[in-house]
Amino acid sequence: MIIDFHAHLDDRWFDQPLMSREQFIAAMDRCGVDAACVFTLMGFFEDSRRHNDLLAGRAAALPERLIPFITVDPKLGEASIDELRRCIALGVFRGIKLHPWLQAFAPSMLKKTIVRIAEIAAEKDLPILFHDGTPPYATTFQIGAVARWVPAAKIVLGHAGLADYTLAAAQLARDIPNLYACVCGPRPADIAHIVATAGAEKVLFGSDLGLSDWMILADRLDAVRYAGISDEQTRMVLGGNARRLLRLL
Amino acid sequence: MNSSDERIIDAHVAVGREHHLSLDENELLKRLDEGGIDLAIARPMGAELAVLNRRGNDRVLSLGPRVRGLVSANPWFGDEASDELKRCRDRGAVALYLHPTRQGFMPTDPIAQPLVVFATEQNWPVVIHTGTYIQSDVLALAELARRFPQTTFVADTAGFTDMWFELPGVLEEVPNVMLCASLVWGRAILNTVNAGRADRILFGSGEPRDRIGAALARIDRLELSPEHRRMVLWDNARRVFKLQ
Numbered sequence: 001m002i003i004d005f006h007a008h009l010d011d012r013w014f015d016q017p018l019m020s021r022e023q024f025i026a027a028m029d030r031c032g033v034d035a036a037c038v039f040t041l042m043g044f045f046e047d048s049r050r051h052n053d054l055l056a057g058r059a060a061a062l063p064e065r066l067i068p069f070i071t072v073d074p075k076l077g078e079a080s081i082d083e084l085r086r087c088i089a090l091g092v093f094r095g096i097k098l099h100p101w102l103q104a105f106a107p108s109m110l111k112k113t114i115v116r117i118a119e120i121a122a123e124k125d126l127p128i129l130f131h132d133g134t135p136p137y138a139t140t141f142q143i144g145a146v147a148r149w150v151p152a153a154k155i156v157l158g159h160a161g162l163a164d165y166t167l168a169a170a171q172l173a174r175d176i177p178n179l180y181a182c183v184c185g186p187r188p189a190d191i192a193h194i195v196a197t198a199g200a201e202k203v204l205f206g207s208d209l210g211l212s213d214w215m216i217l218a219d220r221l222d223a224v225r226y227a228g229i230s231d232e233q234t235r236m237v238l239g240g241n242a243r244r245l246l247r248l249l
Numbered sequence: 250m251n252s253s254d255e256r257i258i259d260a261h262v263a264v265g266r267e268h269h270l271s272l273d274e275n276e277l278l279k280r281l282d283e284g285g286i287d288l289a290i291a292r293p294m295g296a297e298l299a300v301l302n303r304r305g306n307d308r309v310l311s312l313g314p315r316v317r318g319l320v321s322a323n324p325w326f327g328d329e330a331s332d333e334l335k336r337c338r339d340r341g342a343v344a345l346y347l348h349p350t351r352q353g354f355m356p357t358d359p360i361a362q363p364l365v366v367f368a369t370e371q372n373w374p375v376v377i378h379t380g381t382y383i384q385s386d387v388l389a390l391a392e393l394a395r396r397f398p399q400t401t402f403v404a405d406t407a408g409f410t411d412m413w414f415e416l417p418g419v420l421e422e423v424p425n426v427m428l429c430a431s432l433v434w435g436r437a438i439l440n441t442v443n444a445g446r447a448d449r450i451l452f453g454s455g456e457p458r459d460r461i462g463a464a465l466a467r468i469d470r471l472e473l474s475p476e477h478r479r480m481v482l483w484d485n486a487r488r489v490f491k492l493q
Binding site for chain 1 (some may be wrong): 268269270284342350380382406409410411432434435436437455457458459460462466467470471
């Protein structure tokens with residue numbers, strides 16, 4: 001079973017139309033992907049409540065395959081906590097996605113709110129996937145710090161260091177028990193290193209499907225397959241670990 | 250060698266050691282064989298890129314006729330860096346490689362200028378790592394390219410990852426900039442082709458960080474016309490690196 005832990009299901013990126021739900025599913029089918037964790041894109045810039053509802057609506061038709069994640073704007077303080085609780089009460093979301101770069105905050109600027117969000121996530125056993133790998137708000141170290149603030153929360157490096165923080169991602173995922181690495185961006189040798197350093201049980205597959213088309217999904221699957229890791233490690237990275245974090249039976 | 254009629258130049262491989270990455274001569278040649286690559290352009294990495302330039306350059310210049318040397322010198326070595334490039338020229342180097350992040354400078358810094366002037370005098374292209382924030386800014390490369398309009402500059406790794414977004418505008422505005430497609434995703438390459446700029450793209454595998462098989466699969470998925478495919482895989486690199 002393959003689960004894409006990092007995808008976006010939205011209708012546009014600013015003025016650029018994105019793939020429809022049908023095209024998104026067709027891309028998954030073409031690449032043999034069973035399920036995808038789906039996030040907003042424009043909800044990082046606009047009213048997150050509205051975009052949470054839109055995302056829930058898009059995912060509702062195929063709940064076995066489209067697993068929606070909540071986003072909130074931590075800059076709003078208590079209002080973001082209210083929105084988080086509202087979404088959790090809907091019972092359809094399986095995780096939280098925060099994008100400090102695009103949402104324009106460093107976790108340390110909003111530490112009180114970020115800790116509250118992470119504590120609630122821990123209480124509800126929802127993983128939080130953060131964009132990482134991009135200074136000045138979303139370095140891999142900044143996301144690692146969040147995991148240290150709330151050890152009970154499951155924090156995921158959304159890009160496992162992306163291009164320039166892959167060594168740091170491997171070390172932090174090794175050293176911080178509640179920090180996981182989603183290899184959405186790293187190339188085969190990076191993935192092999194992250195698996196060897198942090199342990200295959202800490203590594204998740206992700207593609208950014210939705211931000212780009214089916215080719216990015218195929219390419220990022222290739223990155224795992226060319227990493228030279230064992231069949232068992234590959235099984236864990238491509239789906240087994242995601243099933244565990246998402247509590248899928 | 251490639252067994253089909255198609256010929257392929259891999260415009261970006263790195264040899265030596267750097268953190269978790271490692272590639273020696275024998276393994277490189279084995280991977281070129283397996284991938285059907287006819288020619289490769291190789292640069293040093295790790296300490297041999299940052300400080301031990303002579304050792305790294307000798308490594309890439311001694312790989313044989315199938316692998317051409319993309320040599321480097323850290324600009325902070327001043328006159329010694331220029332002397333090292335002269336030595337490499339005499340040993341058959343085909344281009345200058347700079348990695349502003351590893352070597353610690355901004356492409357527009359005055360200390361880099363003598364090396365770019367030397368490359369220009371040799372009619373060499375200048376390949377510059379792009380994508381890492383601050384020093385490896387795509388737009389800094391573009392500024393340098395504007396100052397040396399007669400020289401071809403190659404944006405290595407095409408700004409991978411998120412500095413890719415600057416490249417379409419740079420390709421439109423600065424005619425002497427090309428991109429090396431190693432690491433970057435397929436849609437970025439296809440959009441560049443569809444914008445009428447197939448002549449500005451070099452195929453590169455990014456070995457050993459990426460794999461030749463994965464990089465070629467990215468190109469295959471684009472379903473390029475035979476003409477565009479030949480440009481990306483062979484013609485452009487042959488022209489830029491002046492390969493016979």
